[in-house]
Amino acid sequence: MDFYINTSHFQLEKTLFCGQAFRFTRSREEKNVYLGIAGNRVIKLRQEKDGVSFLNIKDSDLPFWKEYFDTETDYAALTERFSEDDTLKKACGFAYGIRVLKQEPFETLISFIISQNNNIARISGIISRLCEQFGKILPQGGGENLYGFPTAERLAALSAEELAPARAGFRARYIIDAAVKVRDKLIDLDSLYEMNACNAKNELMKIKGVGDKVADCVLLFAYRKTEAVPKDVWIKRVLAEYYPGGFPECVGNDAGIAQQYLFEYIRNNK
DNA sequence: ATCCAGGTTGTCC
DNA sequence: GGACAACATGGA
Numbered sequence: 001m002d003f004y005i006n007t008s009h010f011q012l013e014k015t016l017f018c019g020q021a022f023r024f025t026r027s028r029e030e031k032n033v034y035l036g037i038a039g040n041r042v043i044k045l046r047q048e049k050d051g052v053s054f055l056n057i058k059d060s061d062l063p064f065w066k067e068y069f070d071t072e073t074d075y076a077a078l079t080e081r082f083s084e085d086d087t088l089k090k091a092c093g094f095a096y097g098i099r100v101l102k103q104e105p106f107e108t109l110i111s112f113i114i115s116q117n118n119n120i121a122r123i124s125g126i127i128s129r130l131c132e133q134f135g136k137i138l139p140q141g142g143g144e145n146l147y148g149f150p151t152a153e154r155l156a157a158l159s160a161e162e163l164a165p166a167r168a169g170f171r172a173r174y175i176i177d178a179a180v181k182v183r184d185k186l187i188d189l190d191s192l193y194e195m196n197a198c199n200a201k202n203e204l205m206k207i208k209g210v211g212d213k214v215a216d217c218v219l220l221f222a223y224r225k226t227e228a229v230p231k232d233v234w235i236k237r238v239l240a241e242y243y244p245g246g247f248p249e250c251v252g253n254d255a256g257i258a259q260q261y262l263f264e265y266i267r268n269n270k
Numbered sequence: 271a272t273c274c275a276g277g278t279t280g281t282c283c
Numbered sequence: 284g285g286a287c288a289a290c291a292t293g294g295a
Contacts, residue, residue: 019276112276119275122293169291174278211278232276263276 011097
């Protein structure tokens with residue numbers, strides 16, 4: 001069935017390509033249609049005038065996708081609150097329609113390990129090769145094969161040489177270290193949902209290649225701990241230029257979401 | 271050709 | 284504690 005979500009503040013173009021997820025593409029055939037993969041599920045979406053349609057999904061997958069796209073959060077209220085601050089008001093206007101996704105923890109962890117000292121286009125390419133080479137073929141494939149994100153078990157079993165075709169560069173050994181620690185339960189990703197941000201971050205940073213910023217990305221984009229603020233090169237510039245004393249009070253406990261609007265804004269208006 | 275990209279690590283002090 | 288080069292890869 002198709003499921004139509006009638007809502008403002010939900011723009012697929014912004015949400016899918018603002019650097020939080022890396023497995024979505026624009027449809028070549030159909031206007032305003034996007035294709036993507038998450039949690040071993042394939043999704044087709046269409047941007048509507050006043051909302052978004054999930055196309056041809058199984059009824060039983062609806063709760064998953066509603067959760068994934070954060071459909072219960074009131075983004076109108078959120079951006080109104082952020083707009084007390086002048087710079088944030090501009091960012092909210094420019095980045096209108098971005099929703100912070102709730103992604104699968106292991107996929108998010110590996111994706112943002114790959115993101116370090118890298119650009120978004122190449123991150124997407126590496127992840128795509130990783131899935132093609134080590135992920136399982138998904139049933140909903142249709143014409144060309146679609147692949148799920150590789151499991152920790154699969155990646156943990158790889159040598160650096162076997163991982164080389166993905167062209168992750170120096171990050172290959174970090175990917176393997178993360179996969180091994182997850183496989184061997186040195187880190188229990190499921191337990192982080194219930195943990196406070198500080199403790200969860202310390203757990204993530206046990207992994208080689210996971211520092212302050214990557215850990216915050218995982219907290220924000222997988223566990224939706226919206227107080228986590230990933231400080232990449234762009235946000236550091238924003239902080240230095242506009243917020244030397246830290247983010248304004250109006251962001252409250254959602255500085256991570258404010259960060260995402262500022263990231264989109266500054267990156268496209270440099 | 272040189273610089274840069276959603277950084278982290280190891281090694282200096 | 285902070286500074287700083289090294290790290291693979293590929294596009295601008």
